Amino acid sequence: MLKGRTAIVTGSTSGIGLGIARSLAAKGADIMLNGFGDAAEIEAIRAGLEAEFKVRALYNGADLSKADQCEALVKDAETRLGRVDILVNNAGIQHVAPIDEFPPERWDAVIAINLSSAFHTIRAALPGMKALGWGRLINVASAHGLVASVNKAAYVAAKHGLIGMTKVVGLECAETGITCNAICPGWVLTPLVQKQIDARAAAQGVSVADAGRDLLSEKQPSKRFTTPEQLGDTAVFLCSDAASNITGTQLAVDGGWTAQ
Ligand code: NAD
Structure with a gap:
């Protein structure tokens, strides 16, 4: 279903991002991995994707707290994979503390990685997608993009912001063949x-x-x-023809969390 397509999945050396990279590769997409971790483990993940799914898998270790590295990640994928059809903004961090004890530098880091990086990567990837007349932008937000919990001021602010930006990009791209949606895991x-x-x-x-x-x-x-595999399959659904008219919205995969 995704043969001939290419996908960047940020923060895909672990957890949900890795689950999404595996599901997209299983459907035939070439993958640009990103994230931190032990070099040998990352190489094993990269080579493992190529061997298991017969796709190309590359790795770029961009630090997405830096705007220039977000842009360079997209350019690198365009150069080495030839195009970017799918961009999954998944990299994220958490910091838990009451707001009056919240270190300002942790606030800045959570906002940079969980929100601003998606602005920078989308901004860089859109011209290429517009030229192709097709694109899938998928932002991994959270149940915390829809409701709040105590002690997570930065994370909740970033995830609410990410859903807001998802709506704007969905509107701006409505007639282009490019969709932009958020997935909200519990x-x-x-x-x-x-x-x-x-x-x-x-x-x-x-x-x-x-x-x-x-x-x-x-x-x-x-x-x-919720499992990383289920979220991977949700991303695959958003890349399918069935989802071509779903844009500017969010899909909660949260076991009922936000229905309460
Ligand atoms: P994780 O810690 O397993 O993975 C995070 C990934 O992001 C890793 O690959 C890490 O290396 C990468 N990363 C962190 N900082 C980075 C940076 N500066 N530059 C590049 N990569 C960086 O976490 P996870 O639970 O898989 O979370 C993935 C996403 O899902 C996050 O955005 C998180 O907010 C969201 N989420 C997670 C849950 C959950 O319950 N685990 C729920 C809702 C949303």
Whole structure:
């Protein structure tokens, strides 16, 4: 279904981004991986995608907290893969603290990586997509793009902002063959959430397993984690013809979290 297409997936060395990269590759797309991590592990992921799915997989280690590196990532994909049909803005970080104790530099980092990077990559990728007359922009927001929780001022602000920008880009591209949508996961068991579960277990003096169960029951009515594979398949759906008239909106994959 995606043979001949190419996709950049930011933050795809781990968690949700890796799940999305795998699902797009499974449908035949060539992939530009991005994110941090151990060089040997990243190379194993890259080579593994090529071997398993018979696609091209490249890696660019751009630090998306920097505007010029966001643009360079898109240019590198255009040069080495020939074009960019699909851009998935997934890289993200979290910082948890009440606002009066929130370090300003962590605010800046969360806004830069979770929100501004998507502005810079979309800005860089759109001219190429317009020339192709087809494109899929997918922003990984969060249930926290739709509702709030305490102690997550920067993250909630960034994710609400990302959904706002998704609407604007959807409108601006409405007649171009390019769609722009957000995916809003609830809890997904990735390193980003494991840190929060571990902190909760330590703070409450309970086991990690109990802390995980508490975290789910507090917010996610299904009491099941969403998986990276499910989010990968959601991205594939947004790239399909069935989704060609879905734009400027968000899909919650959150076990009912935001229905409450
Ligand atoms: P993760 O920590 O497993 O992965 C984050 C990825 O982003 C990694 O590849 C990391 O290297 C990369 N990254 C971090 N800083 C970067 C930077 N400056 N430049 C380039 N890459 C950078 O986290 P995850 O849970 O897979 O999160 C992925 C996205 O999904 C994030 O935007 C997150 O906010 C969102 N999300 C996660 C959950 C969840 O429950 N895990 C829920 C809703 C939304």
